Amino acid sequence: MQERLANRWVLITGASSGFGAAAARAFGAAGARLLLGARRVSKLAEAAEAARRAGSPAAEHASLDVASAASVEEYVRWARGRTDGIDVLVNNAGGALGLEPVAEGRDQDWETMIQTNVLGLLRVTRAVLPLMRGQPGAMILNVGSVAGRTAYENGAVYCGAKAAELQITRALRLELCGTGIRVGTLDPGMAETEFSLVRFKGDAQRAERVYEGVDPLRAEDVAEAMVWMASRPPHVCIDEMVIKCTDQAAVYKVHRRPRPPGKD
Ligand code: NDP
Numbered sequence: 001m002q003e004r005l006a007n008r009w010v011l012i013t014g015a016s017s018g019f020g021a022a023a024a025r026a027f028g029a030a031g032a033r034l035l036l037g038a039r040r041v042s043k044l045a046e047a048a049e050a051a052r053r054a055g056s057p058a059a060e061h062a063s064l065d066v067a068s069a070a071s072v073e074e075y076v077r078w079a080r081g082r083t084d085g086i087d088v089l090v091n092n093a094g095g096a097l098g099l100e101p102v103a104e105g106r107d108q109d110w111e112t113m114i115q116t117n118v119l120g121l122l123r124v125t126r127a128v129l130p131l132m133r134g135q136p137g138a139m140i141l142n143v144g145s146v147a148g149r150t151a152y153e154n155g156a157v158y159c160g161a162k163a164a165e166l167q168i169t170r171a172l173r174l175e176l177c178g179t180g181i182r183v184g185t186l187d188p189g190m191a192e193t194e195f196s197l198v199r200f201k202g203d204a205q206r207a208e209r210v211y212e213g214v215d216p217l218r219a220e221d222v223a224e225a226m227v228w229m230a231s232r233p234p235h236v237c238i239d240e241m242v243i244k245c246t247d248q249a250a251v252y253k254v255h256r257r258p259r260p261p262g263k264d
């Protein structure tokens with residue numbers, strides 16, 4: 001059914017790493033034409049090249065900072081110069097910063113999380129919507145998280161931001177009912193990407209410990225789910241999907257294998 005995506009225009013935010021870069025390859029393999037955005041332009045260029053190698057007939061990229069209204073406007077102007085219709089918008093840019101109790105939280109981390117995961121998603125959606133109207137089978141696919149469904153200690157603002165993403169998705173689904181534009185959220189559990197490295201501000205050892213003894217989701221697993229959601233027939237909308245690795249039954253219920261001897 002992936003042929004439904006052939007030559008469709010898919011715009012992916014946060015396409016320079018993790019889920020977004022994997023999504024570029026997966027939508028590319030389905031024959032979609034791509035517009036990729038993120039702040040790290042050299043990594044975006046690599047993602048675009050990989051998508052072309054996977055089969056995308058057109059994969060273009062430009063700098064995008066979803067936390068800046070001016071950057072979003074400029075990016076969408078650029079996108080409008082390439083196509084007058086976007087079929088799939090993947091609002092993926094986001095992430096967490098810090099893992100502290102509210103009592104020790106930093107304003108800058110809170111602001112960044114709200115800016116990217118919430119306001120960025122809203123800004124990009126508002127700017128892209130005029131390009132989606134009239135596209136049969138169009139879809140806005142937002143990336144949420146299990147964190148938006150279950151709060152955990154030290155994650156108040158990230159959990160709150162992803163809970164906002166979930167409710168924004170639900171409201172948008174209602175607002176766009178009757179337009180033919182589908183709206184859904186894909187909410188992953190723990191997946192090994194740059195997510196923890198960013199959350200722990202470059203502390204690679206701490207980031208690795210998150211996945212220790214676990215067989216986590218890969219970016220490709222999430223990208224495959226995105227392609228599946230977006231390639232349903234136009235009359236089918238996957239409103240909400242939760243995807244977790246088998247080792248993670250719930251946010252706090254994670255099976256970890258013991259370390260092999262000598263690895264302490
Ligand atoms: P990565 O850190 O690998 O990717 C995050 C992407 O978001 C990067 O491409 C980054 O690009 C982009 N991004 C961050 N801030 C901005 C910004 N201001 N403007 C534009 N792009 C931005 O992590 P993931 O792939 O894991 O994360 C993707 C999404 O999935 C996020 O929304 C995250 O919250 C969510 N998620 C992740 C889970 C996980 O366990 N990995 C689980 C559930 C949800 P650049 O830095 O170049 O701008």
Ligand code: 8X3
Pocket residue numbers: 144145146147155188189190191195251
């Ligand atoms: C990322 C998954 O559980 O670390 O959204 O918040 S979690």
